[in-house]
Each structure stands twice: as C-alpha cells, then as structure tokens.
Amino acid sequence: MPLEQALARLQDLGLPTQIRESDWLFPTIETVHVFAVVLVVGTIMTVDLRLLGFANKERPYSQVAAEMLPWTWTAFAIAALAGMLMFSSKALTYYGDIPFRLKMICLLLAGINMVMFHWLGTRHLDTWDRGRPPRAAKFAGGASLLLWTTIVAAGRWIGFTT
Amino acid sequence: MIQEFCDWLSKTNVSVAFQSATWFVPTVQTVHIISIAILLTSVYVMSFRLMGVTRGGQPLAVLIAKSTPWVWITLCVLLGTGILLTITEPARELLNWVFRVKMLLVVALAAILLVVQSRMRRSPEYWTESPARRLAARAIGIAAVIIGAGIVTAGRWIAYV
Numbered sequence: 527m528p529l530e531q532a533l534a535r536l537q538d539l540g541l542p543t544q545i546r547e548s549d550w551l552f553p554t555i556e557t558v559h560v561f562a563v564v565l566v567v568g569t570i571m572t573v574d575l576r577l578l579g580f581a582n583k584e585r586p587y588s589q590v591a592a593e594m595l596p597w598t599w600t601a602f603a604i605a606a607l608a609g610m611l612m613f614s615s616k617a618l619t620y621y622g623d624i625p626f627r628l629k630m631i632c633l634l635l636a637g638i639n640m641v642m643f644h645w646l647g648t649r650h651l652d653t654w655d656r657g658r659p660p661r662a663a664k665f666a667g668g669a670s671l672l673l674w675t676t677i678v679a680a681g682r683w684i685g686f687t688t
Numbered sequence: 689m690i691q692e693f694c695d696w697l698s699k700t701n702v703s704v705a706f707q708s709a710t711w712f713v714p715t716v717q718t719v720h721i722i723s724i725a726i727l728l729t730s731v732y733v734m735s736f737r738l739m740g741v742t743r744g745g746q747p748l749a750v751l752i753a754k755s756t757p758w759v760w761i762t763l764c765v766l767l768g769t770g771i772l773l774t775i776t777e778p779a780r781e782l783l784n785w786v787f788r789v790k791m792l793l794v795v796a797l798a799a800i801l802l803v804v805q806s807r808m809r810r811s812p813e814y815w816t817e818s819p820a821r822r823l824a825a826r827a828i829g830i831a832a833v834i835i836g837a838g839i840v841t842a843g844r845w846i847a848y849v
Binding site for chain 1 (some may be wrong): 710713722725728729730733746762837
C-alpha cells in the first residue's frame, strides 16, 4: 500500500530515527505536547462552559472568546507540531493504532464543529452575546467538550496500545 | 521502609483489582489531565494578569474570586485521582524522585494560590496599590507560571525515570 510505504519512509528519515532511538528526545517532545494540550483543552473548555452557561455567565461571550482563543491557537500549533514529531518516530505503529485513529477523527470533528459554529452559530451573536446562547450554540459547546475529552482519553490510550 | 510499604500496598485487594482492570489507569489519568487543564488555565489566566502581560477584561479581584472554587475543586480531584494512581502502582510513584519533586511543586503552587487569594479578599487593590506590590505580583505570577509548567513536566517524566 503506497501510504504505508510513505509512512515507512517517513520514519526512516534522520530526525524521526533520532527521536525513536534517543532516550530523552521522545519524553521531552511528549512533555511539550502534554503541556500544550492541557492549555488547548483548558482554554477551549472555558469557552465551551460559557456557551453552556456553567461559567462566566455575566460576561459577554465575545469577550471570553477573544481572551481565550488566541491562547488556544498558539497552544494548538505547538501541540500539533510536537504531535507530528512523535508520530514521525513510529509512523507505522501509530497509523495502525485504533486510539490514534479515534483521536484524529475526533480532532477532525472538533474542527468541523468549530468552523460550523463560527459560520452559523455566531450569526446573531449580538442578540445573545450578553445572555443565554441559542440551542445550536449550546450544542456546539457541548460537542466540543465531549470531543476534547475523548481526544485526551484517546491520547492517553495511545500510550498503552503502542 | 517506603519500599516495604509499596510492596504491601501493591498486594492489597484494592491495588490488585485496580491493576487487573486495564481500563483503570488510562481512565483515571484522563480525569487527572482534564483537571490539570482547568487548574493550569485558571492559574495562567491569573498569573498573566498579575504579571501585567494581559490587561483589561474583568477586574483582577473578580477574576481571582471566580477562579477560586475551580482551582480548589480541581486540586481535590487531582489529589483523589493521584491517590488512585499511587494505590495502583505504588513503587512507580513513591520511590521516584521526580514524583517527590512534583509534590513539592504542587505544595508550592497551592501556597502561592492561598496567599494571592487571601490577600485579595482583604483588599481588591492589594496587588496593585503600590509599586512594591506590583513588583511582588509580577514575581508571584512568573513563579506560578514556571511552577505550573514544572508540575506538568515532572508528571510526564515520572513515567520515564
């Protein structure tokens, strides 16, 4: 299969091989990944909890989102980069791992959920920015919470199945 | 003595039951990580304000008052899930120097949070009313950011040392 050949070639490259064979490189990259993921999840949950009405109810949604989301994106970029480095070190193993696949699917769904919410969910933002969000926005917040919890769980399971 | 305690604990019915359920450790770790996410985000939002990196939004006193229950509830969940993980694999934690460093950092962070919150309750202007206080706030913010990163780092390295 061409994809598997490409993954085999990827993990034989210099840097992936170095990560795989070094004692400290993988745990160091993993630490950066976990640290960044923790901040992604924490900042996104703050926004989700505002949508669901569990936190920051008295503050405009737009203010909470504007404060949190730049940090989310910065941390996400770092987490993704570290994640790709880890993936490259054992690409074939991760590719075949069920929790890894579940994590990637949930990441994709979280991305779709976010794009849909920003296109459709915030169209009438001025009508609910200071109050209770409409059902669709609450649904987006709940879905995000669920997806990111699954992403963390699947991520942890990868460590036990690879 | 710690070694003997670990041997004894790992042979108790509770520990054996936790060890034999393969889902147990990753599930508890997931709850642990989600709690760290909430705690660390709360601590960092507070710290960046104390440092003056972020400005505006809600007043610092309001921000700290609102984050207080979240911080202590998540710390309790972290303690609880941490105890469950220790019962499951006592030697992995209790005989590990990185684990001990992590615990010291957790105590330091809890102490910082107590000081910041209690002074703030005394006066909403406490951390901003003089240049010396602002400097102290900045130092405390930097310390909390570094200690928070240190806790996450130590937490991951327990598995490798």
